Amino acid sequence: MIEVRSLVKRFGPKTVLRGLDFTVEQGEFVALLGPNGAGKTTFLRILSSLSRQSLGEVKIAGYHLPHQSAAVRRRLGVVSHLPLLYGDLSAEENLQFYGRMYGVPVLHDRIGTVLELVGLAARRRDLVRTFSRGMQQRLAIGRAILHDPDVLLLDEPHTGLDQDACEMLDDVLRQVAVRGRTVVMTSHDLARAQDLASRFDILTRGRIQASVRGADLASDGLLAFYRQTLESTAQPAREARPA
Amino acid sequence: MNQVTPFLRALGAVVWKDLAAEWRSREMLSAMLVFALLVILIFNFALELDPVGRANITAGILWVTFTFAGTLGLNRSMAVEKDRGCLDGLLLAPVDRTAIYFGKALGNWIFMLSVAVIVLPVYSILYNINLFQPGLLLVILLGSEGYVAVGTLLSTMSVQTRTRDILLPILLFPIVIPVVVAAVKASGNYLAGLEMAEIQPWLNLLIVYDVVFTAVSFMVFDAVVEE
Numbered sequence: 001m002i003e004v005r006s007l008v009k010r011f012g013p014k015t016v017l018r019g020l021d022f023t024v025e026q027g028e029f030v031a032l033l034g035p036n037g038a039g040k041t042t043f044l045r046i047l048s049s050l051s052r053q054s055l056g057e058v059k060i061a062g063y064h065l066p067h068q069s070a071a072v073r074r075r076l077g078v079v080s081h082l083p084l085l086y087g088d089l090s091a092e093e094n095l096q097f098y099g100r101m102y103g104v105p106v107l108h109d110r111i112g113t114v115l116e117l118v119g120l121a122a123r124r125r126d127l128v129r130t131f132s133r134g135m136q137q138r139l140a141i142g143r144a145i146l147h148d149p150d151v152l153l154l155d156e157p158h159t160g161l162d163q164d165a166c167e168m169l170d171d172v173l174r175q176v177a178v179r180g181r182t183v184v185m186t187s188h189d190l191a192r193a194q195d196l197a198s199r200f201d202i203l204t205r206g207r208i209q210a211s212v213r214g215a216d217l218a219s220d221g222l223l224a225f226y227r228q229t230l231e232s233t234a235q236p237a238r239e240a241r242p243a
Numbered sequence: 244m245n246q247v248t249p250f251l252r253a254l255g256a257v258v259w260k261d262l263a264a265e266w267r268s269r270e271m272l273s274a275m276l277v278f279a280l281l282v283i284l285i286f287n288f289a290l291e292l293d294p295v296g297r298a299n300i301t302a303g304i305l306w307v308t309f310t311f312a313g314t315l316g317l318n319r320s321m322a323v324e325k326d327r328g329c330l331d332g333l334l335l336a337p338v339d340r341t342a343i344y345f346g347k348a349l350g351n352w353i354f355m356l357s358v359a360v361i362v363l364p365v366y367s368i369l370y371n372i373n374l375f376q377p378g379l380l381l382v383i384l385l386g387s388e389g390y391v392a393v394g395t396l397l398s399t400m401s402v403q404t405r406t407r408d409i410l411l412p413i414l415l416f417p418i419v420i421p422v423v424v425a426a427v428k429a430s431g432n433y434l435a436g437l438e439m440a441e442i443q444p445w446l447n448l449l450i451v452y453d454v455v456f457t458a459v460s461f462m463v464f465d466a467v468v469e470e
């Protein structure tokens with residue numbers, strides 16, 4: 001469903017992604033882990049066509065980025081750490097707006113279904129700026145799945161949420177991840193990631209350095225795997241640097 | 244036809260969204276209006292206009308008011324998109340991105356014309372001069388179109404920077420000078436009751452600028468929003 005080969009992204013003189021390879025099959029739920037500044041957000045922005053790669057091939061659902069970006073965007077749902085919602089519109093109006101942008105058919109019914117799913121049906125007429133961060137994040141997920149995308153990209157969806165809000169969010173995420181939908185989620189919360197995802201990829205030093213399936217991990221094995229990957233990749237690079 | 248419908252639907256959605264949100268908060272329009280009315284009053288005190296002189300420089304005052312109030316609106320309209328990530332939300336939609344540009348520009352145009360709709364009668368009453376002349380209204384329509392066409396594009400650029408509130412006027416004013424000059428001349432000539440032959444060249448110039456500015460903005464918008 002997602003195929004990335006030799007992806008390079010530079011910001012001026014700074015190279016953030018250095019020949020990254022990444023493949024995701026349909027229906028996988030991949031957690032993308034890595035230290036701050038590793039380039040997770042940059043990578044997701046490229047996948048979501050908001051940013052253009054410097055080099056390399058990016059293919060989603062058979063379409064190439066950046067040239068077939070409209071076809072890719074139609075199949076993508078994106079949740080970033082900003083809510084992408086308008087505070088002065090109600091929950092329902094926000095979805096109406098995005099539904100029109102995506103050309104969602106029978107929009108009224110679909111909005112009802114989605115609000116029900118994210119647990120906001122009772123607040124549908126309230127302005128989004130009166131919502132808590134957790135409610136906004138759930139509505140953001142509702143916005144992302146409104147057009148029933150094949151691929152869902154989530155950038156640190158748990159950031160800024162308290163324990164309860166995280167659990168409600170996880171419930172929603174489990175529901176939207178069903179039915180063969182492909183999900184890529186960045187996270188720095190290993191425990192939550194391990195609860196949700198079926199595969200864990202570690203992005204550091206501009207590449208996916210390691211990947212492991214949930215089935216191959218012990219219940220607390222992700223942390224050990226993560227630490228080990230960071231250590232083994234940090235060492236050679238330090239030696240290679242001139243004094 | 245298949246291409247046109249999603250384009251217009253998205254454009255309409257953007258305009259509807261901007262109007263609905265503004266109807267709720269009225270933040271932007273009220274700021275623009277208060278500012279515009281203050282500018283008019285200040286000019287009056289500062290210049291201590293006699294009725295004859297007033298007629299001559301009315302056009303200038305009006306356009307200074309519109310352009311300054313317009314910048315407030317342009318800044319605000321883009322800041323709303325940027326601060327909660329909504330600009331990304333717009334760009335993620337599977338539509339031609341110029342639909343987003345035209346939607347934002349049309350919304351900004353409507354806001355600017357709304358300011359004019361309030362400012363004109365107030366000015367007319369305060370200074371006892373009739374501004375409701377079809378020719379003048381046409382000039383305002385054309386002048387503000389050129390202004391928001393460039394302004395919407397430049398506000399999309401400036402909102403990405405740290406100094407955005409300051410940057411927009413610095414980028415925008417030099418570029419729109421031709422539009423403002425043509426609009427002031429055309430308005431002034433209408434108010435002075437000059438012959439059509441004296442007004443027409445300025446109107447033509449305005450139309451040319453509108454077409455050029457809109458076309459250029461339309462072509463470069465995609466490049467401006469891409470990282």
Ligand SMILES: Nc1ncnc2c1ncn2[C@@H]1O[C@H](COP(=O)(O)OP(=O)(O)O)[C@@H](O)[C@H]1O
Binds near residue numbers: 035038039040
């Ligand atoms: N628009 C940009 N311009 C310049 N540098 C950027 C830009 N976006 C991200 N970066 C840099 O890229 C690196 C990776 O950032 P990011 O993708 O946000 O990391 P992560 O999400 O993994 O924490 C950082 O060092 C950041 O400074």
Ligand SMILES: [Mg+2]
Binds near residue numbers: 041155156
């Ligand atoms: Mg990040």
